[in-house]
Amino acid sequence: MDTVARTAAGTAQPRTPRPRADALRNRERIVTAAREMFVEFGPDVPLDEVARRAGVGNATLYRNFPDRAALTHEVVLAVTSRTTDRAEEAANDEGDPFIALSRFVHAAADERIGALCPMLSGGFDKDHPELLAERRRLEEAVEGLVGRAMSAGRLRTDIAVGDVLVALSQLTRPLPGIACMNIDRFTHRHIQLFLDGLEAPARSRLTGTAATLEDLRRRT
Amino acid sequence: MDTVARTAAGTAQPRTPRPRADALRNRERIVTAAREMFVEFGPDVPLDEVARRAGVGNATLYRNFPDRAALTHEVVLAVTSRTTDRAEEAANDEGDPFIALSRFVHAAADERIGALCPMLSGGFDKDHPELLAERRRLEEAVEGLVGRAMSAGRLRTDIAVGDVLVALSQLTRPLPGIACMNIDRFTHRHIQLFLDGLEAPARSRLTGTAATLEDLRRRT
Amino acid sequence: MDTVARTAAGTAQPRTPRPRADALRNRERIVTAAREMFVEFGPDVPLDEVARRAGVGNATLYRNFPDRAALTHEVVLAVTSRTTDRAEEAANDEGDPFIALSRFVHAAADERIGALCPMLSGGFDKDHPELLAERRRLEEAVEGLVGRAMSAGRLRTDIAVGDVLVALSQLTRPLPGIACMNIDRFTHRHIQLFLDGLEAPARSRLTGTAATLEDLRRRT
Amino acid sequence: MDTVARTAAGTAQPRTPRPRADALRNRERIVTAAREMFVEFGPDVPLDEVARRAGVGNATLYRNFPDRAALTHEVVLAVTSRTTDRAEEAANDEGDPFIALSRFVHAAADERIGALCPMLSGGFDKDHPELLAERRRLEEAVEGLVGRAMSAGRLRTDIAVGDVLVALSQLTRPLPGIACMNIDRFTHRHIQLFLDGLEAPARSRLTGTAATLEDLRRRT
DNA sequence: GATGAATGAGAGTTCATTCAT
DNA sequence: CATGAATGAACTCTCATTCAT
Structure with a gap:
């Protein structure tokens, strides 16, 4: 936001403080509505419905986001x-x-990070710079959390950031058609079970099953 | 009994005169194609595409399965x-x-049990007797596995069959658009991490974190 | 029927009395079913349904009547x-x-002569010789009835055979979707009202309204 | 009143901001086209064709009338x-x-009231309030006409409004496939014959045939 | 700038007709 | 010969996107 403000000032535009007031509000409402409806109905929800939920005309949505990809990107x-x-x-x-x-x-x-999963499938640019940067920021932050837990001997040493994020995303993926913006108890329980698996044992807990694990990998 | 059966067939069995070898084959191929494409593209994949992959005309698909719900049911x-x-x-x-x-x-x-998740959202009768029976059979079988592991002190005692099945399903849910009939290493790894969380510790491992768990529940 | 029998005998075909026994029966059942369903559901009823009602496979229907037009013709x-x-x-x-x-x-x-009306629209050859001949026979028979009634001074002299047949057909046209093989009382009442209009008055009843009739023709 | 109206518009009439001149025109054109094509081709005419005749895209038709029933209702x-x-x-x-x-x-x-007959078979709500009201209005108006004619001794006393409307509808039912928005002379002639049957005779004309009428009812 | 309306492409489903058993 | 199955073309309806107000 700093950047934007400075740029505007630099080009010596007239203030134009007013026209953006409701426009920004609209944009905000569209993104919010889209996030909710992606969670509730999946990534194929009709955009007209998103616009209706946002309380704007569909053309306003398209003015702000030229196509579905742009809106997905923003969400x-x-x-x-x-x-x-x-x-x-x-x-x-x-x-x-x-x-x-x-x-x-x-x-x-x-x-609702899990709601993003189906969007990663296609229909929008997963490697857009803006997105890469944000993802990098997230990964760095989680890297910090993981690193500290590992250093403290509280996290298994064979866990990577990706393990945490992907499993977390999968476990919280919503079922389309189930109206639920809040993750339920049941899901938090599963997350906790997963976390339990990540916790480092007092002693080397895994040694006992290591052999059989290899065995499991050779299934089928 | 053979004799009886043969006699019955020989005398008068006017209905179902033949098993229609090719028709059964077609039906089989349609279900297989549907399973693959549901995994690959999600439950909204165009049925015409399923028919094409199965190598039959679209109407053949509709003859066997009057609508998408019927096909979903079968898969x-x-x-x-x-x-x-x-x-x-x-x-x-x-x-x-x-x-x-x-x-x-x-x-x-x-x-690919995870591929069923998005289908559970609707569009077909989840409580069809045939399905209920099959699900019951599955639950019973898993109940046996869970019970034995628990009795042997190898499984945490606070785990239910539902925990296993739901988490398993979620963790293996495919990402639409990713053509992959075989679960990859990465996913098996997450499953294993989850299983690790289910394993009973030598001693009561959870006591240490019990208080903080309660604390976690009070997030938000 | 006389004609058919004589022809068969004249061409000295081998008896071939047997193979036709059930084939003719099938053909008969198809025509009957078609007549009923045309009355009940209109001329667009699916031919598969006709075959089902006739108790034969659809291909048997098509063997006897190469297309819908042929079946319509027969009916x-x-x-x-x-x-x-x-x-x-x-x-x-x-x-x-x-x-x-x-x-x-x-x-x-x-x-149910009225059921034929929608079939006269198209989709089959209205001027097929066989049909023309039958229609001629009908017209001649009605011509006789009309002529005698007129000669006896019991029928208005300005009535033609076509008037009777067309109006009759229209008045008895079934409403598709109304399952009713028997014309109801109500319809017979309307037919009777129409017949009342055809009856010659004791004296020249129409003279009184002749002028106004001309007037009516100049409506709007 | 002009002033008031303008004021109301000028101040705050947030809903129905404009009558959308062209949209109304489109709706009108669709209904007109539908009426013509129902008459010409019957109630099963493809809606895409109706849209084409109306000069709009098919989706415009569907925006105005969500399904065939809605369009039929309007017609x-x-x-x-x-x-x-x-x-x-x-x-x-x-x-x-x-x-x-x-x-x-x-x-x-x-x-072309007769064109409505085939639509009454189903596919739309015959008892929609709007329709009931309009039908009531029609019946009342005809009731007036019938009542006056009867009081004047010009109409047979055994005639009901339903007789007139049903027979009229049947006699003017179009033959699908015959492009003809104007009822032809021939049809008007049949209507007139029917009307002739409704006219009260100078004396009690029916007495002569009363017995035979009963006889006719015993046909079959 | 915001809106409602319009559009064409596409998906599900049905049906007349043909084919293989 | 009779049958069930297969097929493609047609129709209804939806939706992302564009246009006129």
């Missing part, structure tokens, strides 16, 4: 950004770093 | 049934019951 | 023929010739 | 309404009340 960006915020908040926790990591994971679930 | 039934078979196979394992359970979970992933 | 022929039979029966009445004509008109309604 | 309403107008015009006639009734019947034929 993914917004969710990623909010999730990153949660990661950074958790990073400020003073206590047990594994608890901090856990807190982040549950908070990310509440941001 | 769900087939996957459930195959998954149950895996559960029963695993139940025959002689060794460590937790390993048996784990083996089943990985095998179920390979059956 | 129109059959109804026309039966209607002609009614006309000839009525011609044998000894009593009042207007009553005889009326009796025919009501009987023709019961044959 | 039935329009024809009923116009027919009622004709009835009320005829009711203003000063002369012979039977002539007035006759004038209405011929005028209703020109409105």
